[in-house]
Amino acid sequence: MSTHEARLAALREQMKKQELTGFIVPICDEHMSEYIGNYAQRLEWLTGFGGSAGTAVVMAESAAIFTDGRYTIQVRDQVDGRHYDYVGIADQSVTAWLGDHAREGDVIGYDAWLHTRAFVTALEKALAKKGARAVAVESNPIDAVWADQPERSDAPMVVHPAEFAGKSAEDKRNDVAEWLKTEGHDAVIVSALDSVAWLFNVRGDDVLHTPVALSYALVHQDGSADLFVAPKKLTDAVRAHLGNKVAVHDYVAFPSALAELTGKSVAVDPERAVAAIFQTLTDAGAQISEKRDPTVLAKAVKNDTEVSGHRSAQARDGAALSRFLHWFSVEAPKGGQDELSVAARLQQFREDTGALKDLSFDTISGASSNGAICHYRVSEETNLPITMNSLYLVDSGGQYLDGTTDVTRTMAVGEPTAEMRKRFTQVLQGHIALACAIFPKGTTGGQLDALARQYLWADGVDYAHGTGHGVGSYLGVHEGPQRIASFGGMNEPLVPGMICSNEPGYYKTDEYGIRIENLVLVEERAVEGAEQSMLGFDTLTFAPIDRTLIEVVMLSKAQLGWVNRYHKKVMQVVGPQLEGEALAWLTAACAPLGE
Incomplete structure (x- = not known):
């Protein structure tokens, strides 16, 4: 058995x-x-x-x-x-x-x-x-x-400094308190780990690749709060940071605290709070109101400090990725590399920055047929060698104090087939279409999703994942409420300050996978003669796109211009961080196409 x-x-x-x-x-x-x-x-x-x-x-x-x-x-x-x-x-x-x-x-x-x-x-x-x-x-x-089930993590909670948060925890709680007054509730339950982390400007190490601590919070109309976290996780620095308006309780005391809210009007997020919370409040005789956690949108709309930090993190991460891409271009054709060894080398380049706190998720390192598995996770059992005349897909990211990154590049090893080049170029065309989109205020990700798929659809093919997700600020690499997809969060309007991924792809089962992913910032767009407020995307991620996979004749003049402008910006952002052979490689990788 x-x-x-x-x-x-x-x-x-x-x-x-x-x-x-x-x-x-x-x-x-x-x-x-x-x-x-x-x-x-x-x-x-x-x-x-x-x-x-x-x-x-x-x-x-x-x-x-x-x-x-x-x-x-x-x-x-x-x-x-x-x-x-x-x-x-x-x-x-x-x-x-x-x-x-x-x-x-x-x-x-x-x-x-x-x-x-x-x-x-x-x-x-x-x-x-x-x-x-x-x-x-x-x-x-x-x-x-489960005889050897792991215990819950006892890693300490840590303070997330104001130089990265951009807004004090007290100000954030006061914003929630004002929301409670406006909505007419006594308290709100904050149960999502990233919401608690953002609200109190704390981070943790209880979940792999996501810097959060196991905790719950109850925020009241006067701006005070109850925080539920295992006592052994609290340091003197964290206690001092929380201040005297935050009462700290043991994590296991949360259910009993809910049972004491008899007669209170309590806001609870039905998407982020589990059934047991609702049942405990119901049994206690609380007045429950289903409302979205008020921190969710506030967290998604990055402040100026968070945007600036993210740009710094992306520049640093882009240089690490570019060093890796140079290394890969030299070593992969020699043979002897596999999915695990290549992923480890990429991680080392990120660690060499001296700023990496963690990966933002398990690196998707997919060679040949494994690249066709959208969310593939390499293991010793599935590990494939990097072989000539194949494609290699790597989706990866880093957690830095100033930002969270997520980027995908697909590289040819040896000579790609005509079909690979065609599909890659169609994916690139969709990526460009979304990157260049200008849309009215109030537009949702669901309304934009088809822009990235249109060139694949025209050829009767598609991909089975969303085109974009939100990204946190030294928090979750997947963050709501916005998405660029035809499902799940598609009705959330995009707002200036939101960060999303732009990641169309194509996957041929048992053969290869293609994905091109950059992160983009939603920002206001000035359009001459516009009769309403318009928005667009500012690309944040900078690393070369494999020019050997681009079928230039398929690109329109505008699309070709985008590629060349993008690579020019890569040189401006990443070039000063490289030297020697890596810089020479980058210069060639970013040379204008079509000239």
Whole structure:
């Protein structure tokens, strides 16, 4: 019996002990985080799936794993199809599947600290039609059978200095207090880890690649706050920074604090607060109002200090990436390199800056066919060599005190095929179309998404991921509420100060992948004769785009001009940071095309 088969059997035995006929296992923690601590990696422990989004449903005699289009290939590589059915979430939701597979009398368990209230409501409705019921478990059955489950991190919380934050924590809390007064609420619950970190100007090391600390907050109408964090994580410096208007409590005291809000009007974010929070408040007799966490938009709209810091981080990161691209151009054709060795070398270039705090996510280092897996994560088992006449895709980023970076480059090793050049150029055309977009105030990412896809669509192909996501300021590499996509957050208007990615791609299964990603800043645009306020994007990321993959004849004059202007700016930003052979390589890589 394989390891994951044995774990599945152990879970089913535990389910029997807890009188459950089914159990739902999401990738999630108590804060609805995208990236979670090791202690919360229950789905990966159970199934072997290492993606960042997915859910399994385990029944007594069957099981299914649900993923989105990013993980169609990966889930089949990592999860045994003999034990789990593969279900695309776009084809059937978890609740719809249970509505089809549950039988009368079934008891489906879920952990209320790992799901939204909306999910629980949909689950209860789907099961009721079959005469089954959903039950919030008192203890997660995975935890009962996971013998070596890691403990929660005890890394200390740290102060995020004002020179990088640009606004004091007290001023931020006062803004929230004014919002509470306007909305007529006594308090708001802040449960998302990045929201707590931003609001209090603190950071942590509890989640890999995301500088946050496990914590909750309750902010009141007078600007005071209760912060819930493990006492061992608090240093004297952090206590002094928080000040006397912030009362500190143990992390585990949060549920009991909710139970004391009887009669209070409390704002709770339905997308970021788990079902258990709503249920505890309901049981306490609090007046619940579903409102978006007031820090979410404020955090997304970067202040001048954050924008300036991000530009510095991007310039530093762009130089590290350019040094890597030079190294890759020399070493890859020699042979002897693979996905792991190349990713390690890229990380070393970033570490050589002396400013890197962490990677911003696990580097996507995809050679040949692995590049076709959108969110591929290299391991010893999947590691491929870098071979001649192939494509290599690397999506990577760094966490710096002054900013978070995320950039993707695709490079040819040897001679690319005509098809590779065509697809790469179509992706580039879409990237340019989005980078050059001018749009009215109030435009959403959903309205812009097609700009990046149009050249691929014209050829009958597409990509199965969003075109852009928000990025934090020394926080999450994926940050809402804005997205450039036809799904998930597509209705959020873009606002000056927001930072987004611009990352169209193309993926040919079992052959190669292409993605070109820069970060862009939403800013106001002066348009002569305009009758309304207009916005556009300022590109922030600077590193060469592989000219050997560009089919120049496919580019319009305007598109060619964009490429040449972009490479000229790369030379201006990155060139002064390089020297010797690396600078000579950069000069050649950024030479004007079409001349």
